[in-house]
Amino acid sequence: MEIIALPHEMQRWAEAARQRGETIAFVPTMGFLHEGHLTLMREGRKRATLLASSLFVNPTQFGPNEDFSRYPRDFERDCALMREVPVDVLFAPEPDVIYPKGFQTWVEVTEMTKGLCGAHRPGHFRGVTTVVAKLFNIVKPHIALFGEKDYQQLRTIERMVQDLNFPIEIVPVATVREPDGLAMSSRNAYLTPDQRQQALALHGSLRAAEAAFKSGVRDPQQLVSVASAWLQKTPEVQLEYIETADAKTLEQVTHIDRPVVLAIAARVGSTRLIDNLVLVP
Amino acid sequence: MEIIALPHEMQRWAEAARQRGETIAFVPTMGFLHEGHLTLMREGRKRATLLASSLFVNPTQFGPNEDFSRYPRDFERDCALMREVPVDVLFAPEPDVIYPKGFQTWVEVTEMTKGLCGAHRPGHFRGVTTVVAKLFNIVKPHIALFGEKDYQQLRTIERMVQDLNFPIEIVPVATVREPDGLAMSSRNAYLTPDQRQQALALHGSLRAAEAAFKSGVRDPQQLVSVASAWLQKTPEVQLEYIETADAKTLEQVTHIDRPVVLAIAARVGSTRLIDNLVLVP
Numbered sequence: 001m002e003i004i005a006l007p008h009e010m011q012r013w014a015e016a017a018r019q020r021g022e023t024i025a026f027v028p029t030m031g032f033l034h035e036g037h038l039t040l041m042r043e044g045r046k047r048a049t050l051l052a053s054s055l056f057v058n059p060t061q062f063g064p065n066e067d068f069s070r071y072p073r074d075f076e077r078d079c080a081l082m083r084e085v086p087v088d089v090l091f092a093p094e095p096d097v098i099y100p101k102g103f104q105t106w107v108e109v110t111e112m113t114k115g116l117c118g119a120h121r122p123g124h125f126r127g128v129t130t131v132v133a134k135l136f137n138i139v140k141p142h143i144a145l146f147g148e149k150d151y152q153q154l155r156t157i158e159r160m161v162q163d164l165n166f167p168i169e170i171v172p173v174a175t176v177r178e179p180d181g182l183a184m185s186s187r188n189a190y191l192t193p194d195q196r197q198q199a200l201a202l203h204g205s206l207r208a209a210e211a212a213f214k215s216g217v218r219d220p221q222q223l224v225s226v227a228s229a230w231l232q233k234t235p236e237v238q239l240e241y242i243e244t245a246d247a248k249t250l251e252q253v254t255h256i257d258r259p260v261v262l263a264i265a266a267r268v269g270s271t272r273l274i275d276n277l278v279l280v281p
Numbered sequence: 282m283e284i285i286a287l288p289h290e291m292q293r294w295a296e297a298a299r300q301r302g303e304t305i306a307f308v309p310t311m312g313f314l315h316e317g318h319l320t321l322m323r324e325g326r327k328r329a330t331l332l333a334s335s336l337f338v339n340p341t342q343f344g345p346n347e348d349f350s351r352y353p354r355d356f357e358r359d360c361a362l363m364r365e366v367p368v369d370v371l372f373a374p375e376p377d378v379i380y381p382k383g384f385q386t387w388v389e390v391t392e393m394t395k396g397l398c399g400a401h402r403p404g405h406f407r408g409v410t411t412v413v414a415k416l417f418n419i420v421k422p423h424i425a426l427f428g429e430k431d432y433q434q435l436r437t438i439e440r441m442v443q444d445l446n447f448p449i450e451i452v453p454v455a456t457v458r459e460p461d462g463l464a465m466s467s468r469n470a471y472l473t474p475d476q477r478q479q480a481l482a483l484h485g486s487l488r489a490a491e492a493a494f495k496s497g498v499r500d501p502q503q504l505v506s507v508a509s510a511w512l513q514k515t516p517e518v519q520l521e522y523i524e525t526a527d528a529k530t531l532e533q534v535t536h537i538d539r540p541v542v543l544a545i546a547a548r549v550g551s552t553r554l555i556d557n558l559v560l561v562p
Contacts (some may be wrong), residue, residue: 019300104391105444106389107387109386110386137446164388164415166418
């Protein structure tokens, strides 16, 4: 696996590969890899002749009171896991190369980032879309893979790609879960054994609402009530939101007559976790 | 000259050219071509094996009270002029292809668009950077040429390219002027013969300030006073601003110890005109 730290060297690598007729699949990451990342990478491996990844804990997508400085990092382990996939090239830049002095250009998807996590993490999605636009210009992939666990991020990036005409296909990949249902996340590493158990309430509440949906409930508020009631059985989990939204546009829905996402964000101790399910009528 | 209206067809053209090892120079325009545009195109012709241009009167860079609907248009004449250069491919899309229903992604350069024209045309540069980012992703050029007449636009696009890592070289080209000094602009077509004569006061005021600069004046306020005094000799010309700014960052300067741009915007009748000079100590 080649490791590249400078944007122009990564661009040269990508351009040379394209000239040879190779196709590039790309999985951007913030590192501390888990089976979710590896699933994205294996899927990318299948869909292109070359697999690129990036490892960059992006400061601009963290709020001032969020966990940027303590976000888990283990570069050597991440490299070892990528080599196993195998990843062909890893782009791993320093922050001051990505955001040099005088940096002042932002890419913003305005509407679909207003609700859900966007309402609770001001500036988060602007940081995400900006760094992903930069990575797309640096890695020049033909396809890029994103997990459905970060559902609003996935739809927002799809929208950005469409609106800005990036010649890149976005491939969504289903959330990878632990055997007991917990969605895999690098932030799960923060959890104590007790919190790890409590965190199951997120997926549990979604599944309770899904059961109601399958029994015929089409009122979003009623599904949210079912999910909330389930969550309250674990008082250690502090709800941030449970909401439904149009699965494609993320607009509010008042009656479920098309696919909707049921999304949840909650804190277990100081760890913020998210999860979601798509309900298809 | 090939004329392409759809983004994915333009992308296919560009990708095929790149695969053959061609290099692409790109001159984006809003049409109603004049010698300024043609100079950009001839310079592009020299610097790459293929020359692409675009013709799109971009609605998002016009304010609600600006001249979008009456902006001069002459597609057949523009095509004839491009064929003479010759331009190899013209991308000429319809507005609803560039801004389809649900469009909501914006590229914004935040700091250097605050002053000068940015202070008087809210949203203008956001419209410019967004459409240029889109055109860069659609036309996929190796180099792109922009005139120094739109000085703030040029520096803003350079900043966007650097910040978002577009693998594109921006080539600035000097302002092309009429024999009497008037900067060429599609908007000069709005001027009556009297206004055409009055419009000379813009360049005249810049040259008056330049003379003071050459005689040793290094105080920006004093240069602005000289330019303003000159302009007042033509009372039909309504000043919007005369300002100096760092020639690279567009930050304010209090003493000229590095290159600065002296920029002017003024109305002649209802026609808004701009011009500038760079002063190098």
